[in-house]
Amino acid sequence: MKKVITYGTFDLLHWGHINILKRAKALGDYLIVAISTDEFNALKNKKAYYSYEQRKMILEAVRYVDEVIPEEKWEQKVEDILDHKVDALVMGDDWKGKFDYLKPYCEVIYLPRTANISTTKIKKELLLANAY
DSSP states (O other), X not given: OOEEEEEEOOOSOOHHHHHHHHHHHHTSSEEEEEEEOHHHHHHTTOOXXXXXXXXXXXXXXXXXXXXXXXEOOGGGHHHXXXXXXXXXXXXXXXGTTTTGGGTTXXXXXXXXXXXXXXXXXXXXXXXXXXXX
């Protein structure tokens, strides 16, 4: 069985998220999604609309996702890869090169992001819509 892992906040789940999850799952048999905890997001100066538990529940309902685990710190990726016997790490190409240090542990794949959609874009558009 080929195991694939990806990381992210996955706040305000949208079709871009579904697209990367679908493509990540197609690269293996079992997809693990590590999502940033609320505490880790705070360290990154990020604030998710939904709590970790809510985001976890949403992702667990997505048919491409086999397992959801918490991401609590930047340094845990090697540990996750070894503990879960991961064969490939998949990330959006906006992270290109940032995870190459993991190549001794697993295949590292950067997928093109889905054009014209992001959580940041959605939040900005909602703010603009509420300004009127």
